Structure formats: C-alpha cells, structure tokens
Amino acid sequence: MTQVTAITTTWVRELQDALGPDSVLTDPDVTAAYARDQAMLVEAGLPAAVALPRSTEEVSAVLRLASRHGVPVVPRxxxxGLVGAANAVDGGITLVLTRMDAVLEVSAADRLAVVQPGVVNKTLRDAARGHGLFYPPDPASYDWCTLGGNLAMNSGGLCCVKYGVTADYVLGLEVVLADGRVLRTGRRTVKGVAGYDLTRLFVGSEGTLGVITEATLALRPAPQPPVTLVASFGTSAQTGQVVEQVVTSGLVPSMLEVMDRTCIRAVDDLMKADLDRDAAALLLAQSDSGGAVAAAEIAALTQLCEAAGADFVHSTDDPAEGDLLMTARRMALPALERLGSSLLLDDVAVPRSQVATFIDGCEGIAATAGLVIGVVGHAGDGNMHPTVVFDGGDPDQTTWAYAAFDAILELGLSLGGTITGEHGVGALKADWLEREIGPVSLSVHRAVKHALDPAGILNPGKVFRPVPGAGVAG
Known part of the structure; x- marks a missing residue:
C-alpha cells in the first residue's frame, strides 16, 4: 500500500465513522455518477468518496475532517448546473446535499420559508402555493434542481424581468465554513443592515467559500393567471426596438422571452407548433398582474409590437394556450439537442438596448464557424443563451465550437455585458473572469477566498484559476 493510499484509507474510514457507512460511497463505478454536472466537455475528476449528509452537524463533521487532512471538497x-461548478476533483470528497430536503417552515404572516439545500425548487413553489404565496426564481430545471444549487449559483429564470434572481429572495443563511464552523447570516426581518452583508457574499459563490445548509427565503403573494402574447418579426432589430420600448414605457411584464430563427425552426420541428418559420425572431411575453391590469399591459405591448412592424401578434388569456406557448420557449434547448451530438450552452447578459445587436453578432459568428448557433433568452433583462451545436466526435468542429464560444463571450463583453447572467462561472469560464472584472477585483476575490478557506479545499479550480504554489485551490 502506497503512502497516498494509506492516507486516503484513513480519512475515508473517519468519514464513514462520522456519517455511517451507508452515507459514504467509495465504489468508483458508483462515484463516477457524481463526477460532473450537465456541462458538456468540461473536465471532471473522480472523487475518492461521495458523502451524503443528513444534517448541518454531519456537514460540519465532513468539513472538519477535510480541513484536517487537506482533502478538497466539492459541494453538489x-x-x-451548466458550467462544471459541481464537477469532482480527483481524490476529493463530493458532498451531496440532496438528503437534506426538508421545507422546515412556511410562514404566511412573515412571507418567508426556511428550507434545507436539498429541497427541489418546484417543491418549495408548491409548498408556498398552498399558503397563497409564491417563490419566483424559476430556472429551466425548476422541477429537479435544488435550492442549494440555486443559491450557490444565484440562479435566475424566465421570471427575472419582473421578479429578479435568487439573491433578491434570500433573507438569511446557515453556512458551514471550510474548517467546520457554522455561520449564520442575515435575519427574518424585512429590513436589517447590521454588519456586512455576508448573505449576499455566499449567494453566487459557487461553493468556494462555504457550504449552505439552510436558507431563509422571502416569498411573494401568488400571481394571478397570466395573459400571454406572441409576436413574430422579420428582423432582430424590430425585436430589439420592442424590448427597448418596453423598458422606456415602464411596462413590467412577468416574462419577456426571445427566440431567433434557428430556435424557432428547431422547436417547430420538434413540437409541430405551426410557428412562423420565416421569422427572424419570436417574442413571448406574459403579464401576471391579473384582470384588467394584465389585459392593459398586454394591449400596450401589442401596440409596441405592431408599431415596430411585427408580422404577427396574438394574445390570449386562456391558461392552456398560454402554457403551450411558454412550453415552446422552454423546449428550445431540447430542440437544439436534436441537431448535433454536442452543445456548448452560453449565458451572456448584455444591456437590453444591445439585445438585437447581440443576436445578429451570434449569427455572424455561426457563419464564420460554419456551425449552428441558436439564440434563446430572457429579452426583458438582456440575458441571452446562445447554444453552439456541433459534432463532438469531429476534432475540427470541436475546435471551431470552442472558438465560437469564446467569440460569443468576447461579443458580450464588447457590448457592455457580462460572461454570465445566471449560470455562473464554474470551471467553464474561469479563464474569462479576470477579463471581465480586472486584476484588482480578482485580487479582492482571492483575498476573500483565502480569508474563508486558507487551505483552498472548497471547490478548487472553480470561479478562478489557482495561483501556482498557493495550496489546493489558490
């Protein structure tokens, strides 16, 4: 037995003693299933152990052990996820939080919920609905993604234009630090400014600063049945004009989504939905303000579309028809998956005034690369999801795909945008972070990381690259 094997065996036994043998997986054939998230073609290691804790105390025990032995820990x-943020590290611990899945409290009087990280997003939404309340963040994977992941990545979704992202609903957290100490941040009150805003620090930190084991989340009154609008345009510029005028006119739809021609045709091929296949872009919008207010908002949006020269505009207050139209939007990614063996899904947010320019720029990048690139996104907040479709078994296509991916990020930055609006940096975009935030900001990031995780054991290699010789994660 080598020294490394002996050391690993020692800490694995300690882990089994702390959690119980049924909560620690070590068979490589089993642990391989926990090696990566949904991001394609992002490097992933093989964990030496997968830990499945059931309580904050057990998470604390795992991190105390990992800190003592210098073992990297990847929360999951x-x-x-779509950027490799949960991808395993060779020889490390993958800390899976799905067994901590209790909705601990829903308070209608305080409009809040207290949840563990393994609660599925939809489960909380359903629990809130039973109290006449609403948890707005709705990632595309809302029916299976967990709130711990949503918190770690600061996830968004289709409702962001009106309701914002996950961070806008986090009142307080319980976080286990790298050394096993348990930190509580925030409060249950609507207002509170005592001390630094540590809650915001941990939301979106991608598991690099601590492990979230409980969250107190704000809820909203349940929305009214929506009124839905669909409009098709001959040019992306017309679509961009409507987006700008929605902002300047003060309209706040609960959803405002866009699909380019590539996505329209892919979805129509999949769903046989009789979409306008010749349109350059399709806008989908909803208002959940209810009654006459919703009808007036959609009527005003209809006028904006018609004034911009829309080829087709249709609205409906029928929930079933509205759901069908929104399903077409949600099926964009599955539809694109049918066009090639591999996808690189991007997540660039640009100023809303630049949405049309960005869509046209992606079309130009697709032509240069000789690949299919479909653009779908949240037009209301400028968060676009260009998806590069290619044959992963073809080295030339793979090279062009990565070049196109980088060109899209560069385009987004050149338009005053950001490399990620809601998916996070993870491993996929770690080389791009400094290009966006600059060296001073990156040095502050590293200082915060070092202060909370001096040994660099938490999710190494994610968000930014390690400094050579600076420990496990830099």
Missing part, C-alpha cells in the same frame, strides 16, 4: 446538489 442535483447536478443540474
């Missing part, structure tokens, strides 16, 4: 929820 359902694995729905």
């Amino acid at each position: 929820g359902a694995g729905s």
